[in-house]
Amino acid sequence: SQKIEQNSEALNIQEGKTATLTCNYTNYSPAYLQWYRQDPGRGPVFLLLIRENEKEKRKERLKVTFDTTLKQSLFHITASQPADSATYLCALERDSSYKLIFGSGTRLLVRP
Amino acid sequence: DAGITQSPRHKVTETGTPVTLRCHQTENHRYMYWYRQDPGHGLRLIHYSYGVKDTDKGEVSDGYSVSRSKTEDFLLTLESATSSQTSVYFCAISPQGVDEQFFGPGTRLTVL
Numbered sequence: 001s002q003k004i005e006q007n008s009e010a011l012n013i014q015e016g017k018t019a020t021l022t023c024n025y026t027n028y029s030p031a032y033l034q035w036y037r038q039d040p041g042r043g044p045v046f047l048l049l050i051r052e053n054e055k056e057k058r059k060e061r062l063k064v065t066f067d068t069t070l071k072q073s074l075f076h077i078t079a080s081q082p083a084d085s086a087t088y089l090c091a092l093e094r095d096s097s098y099k100l101i102f103g104s105g106t107r108l109l110v111r112p
Numbered sequence: 113d114a115g116i117t118q119s120p121r122h123k124v125t126e127t128g129t130p131v132t133l134r135c136h137q138t139e140n141h142r143y144m145y146w147y148r149q150d151p152g153h154g155l156r157l158i159h160y161s162y163g164v165k166d167t168d169k170g171e172v173s174d175g176y177s178v179s180r181s182k183t184e185d186f187l188l189t190l191e192s193a194t195s196s197q198t199s200v201y202f203c204a205i206s207p208q209g210v211d212e213q214f215f216g217p218g219t220r221l222t223v224l
Contacts, residue, residue: 031210032210034212041218042217042218043216043217044155044215045215046212046213046214049212089154089155091155093210098143098160098206098209099145099157099160099170100157101171102147102155104152104153104154105154
């Protein structure tokens with residue numbers, strides 16, 4: 001079955017540094033992959049979508065890469081700020097359907 | 113923010129009682145989803161809808177039923193609540209199904 005893995009350990013970095021989060025998947029080749037941000041007590045918020053024919057996508061300080069050979073996506077936040085502290089979820093489309101499968105998320109903590 | 117609300121926001125109920133959660137949208141999006149979120153499991157799809165009266169099961173549908181009689185409303189019913197259904201429930205909407213999802217604020221359900 002399809003499986004997504006995100007690092008369950010929190011990532012703790014200093015303000016101003018680049019945060020890099022990893023999403024690995026197995027047993028499937030999704031047509032696209034998405035990243036969401038979730039703050040405590042709130043619903044996830046969509047950040048970026050990258051398709052299988054796109055190697056990289058950027059939005060302001062965010063950058064996502066998608067390596068279909070390695071079955072891996074990297075999510076980067078440059079010049080990180082304490083306000084970037086949140087849990088980041090990776091999701092990929094399931095079985096060529098209108099459904100997503102989500103990873104468990106990685107918590108990011110940016111220290112001032 | 114996408115116009116999506118959930119009610120109730122919090123509910124405590126007893127084992128064996130039926131419970132209905134409501135998701136309401138003002139965006140006229142075709143696709144609607146119900147997820148549950150539990151520590152260590154991330155977001156898991158319960159049921160989804162691809163149109164009025166058109167629904168399908170997700171990965172954890174046992175013990176749940178849904179109905180969608182209008183575009184704007186998607187109801188999730190726990191036919192006989194169990195303690196294992198204690199969770200945070202999120203509704204999401206999507207215009208095309210193959211793009212981003214917009215999440216509601218969530219409902220925290222406790223089954224005693």
